[in-house]
Amino acid sequence: MKFKSVFDIIGPVMIGPSSSHTAGAARIGKAARTLFGMDPTWAEVHLYGSFAKTYKGHGTDVAIVGGLLGFDTDDTRISSSLDIAKEKGWNVVFYQDEAATDHPNTTRIKIGNGKEDMELVGVSIGGGKVEITELNGFELHLSGNHPAILVMHNDRFGAIASVTQILARHEINIGRMEVSRKDLGKEALMIIEVDQNVEENIIQELEEADHILQIARIVD
Known part of the structure; x- marks a missing residue:
């Protein structure tokens, strides 16, 4: 992966502690929310590799849900995202998945609202940057760095x-x-x-x- 500037390596303005496990996770969650186009009422989040091993300590869980709520990486509400989602009546479940993946920071997010549902695979590639690699069974390469x-x-x-x-x-x-x-x-x-x-x-x-x-x- 080539970085354009030193700020790509340092990472974005964010709620910590990790650009890969927190900021990247929030961006994957927000991408899922954007592509779904509406509030979900439930979410199943499968975590793989390093995400699965350290998600609670690094705040990957609160970051993904914060992204699903539409929060940016520097939004202080991310730390309370699980409580906010619960208040909204969302049912959110996390799974530590042992399946092998191409990248250690990988998550599969399934969301729905009783009428529509969507499934997305996202990878946090470092410095807060992410790539969406699958959407509803379609393979793709979407960076989220451009409109x-x-x-x-x-x-x-x-x-x-x-x-x-x-x-x-x-x-x-x-x-x-x-x-x-x-x-x-x-x-x-x-x-x-x-x-x-x-x-x-x-x-x-x-x-x-x-x-x-x-x-x-x-x-x-």
């Missing part, structure tokens, strides 16, 4: 073009794009990192494009 949109669509001719043409018309430059599908002709997922935040009116236009099922966005 992005995630587009669920039918695997049909023209779906990708319908999205990129709208972005081009609004002069939004694509920095990186990744497309994956589970099977031929089934649901597919576009991950598009862009140079600026995509405004709500553009999201609404994208939602009306051909073969588009659902859109989520990550803002800078």
Whole structure:
């Protein structure tokens, strides 16, 4: 992993004690909350490797729940996030999982609200930086370091073009794009990192494009 500056190594402004186990965990939780797009009422958090061994001492549990509540890494409410979630009626369960993973700081978060549910795998790669590697069974590489949109669509001719043409018309430059599908002709997922935040009116236009099922966005 290459760092752009000394601040990437030091880590972000945060509630401690660890940039990887606390700040990174909070960012994974917040990414899950952002992609879900609404408050969950329950969460199952599977912790692997170093996360599983040290999560209570390093505050990984409170950080992930703080992220699910929408708190930033420097929000002092993170230390009380488990109590806040309980007050909201959330049912949150943590599991120390012994399965092997590619990275020691890995978590699988399942959240839902009785109507919708979502499953996400996130990795804290150091210095508070994270990567989302799986979303609802789709493999991906989403850093969260840039504004992005995630587009669920039918695997049909023209779906990708319908999205990129709208972005081009609004002069939004694509920095990186990744497309994956589970099977031929089934649901597919576009991950598009862009140079600026995509405004709500553009999201609404994208939602009306051909073969588009659902859109989520990550803002800078």
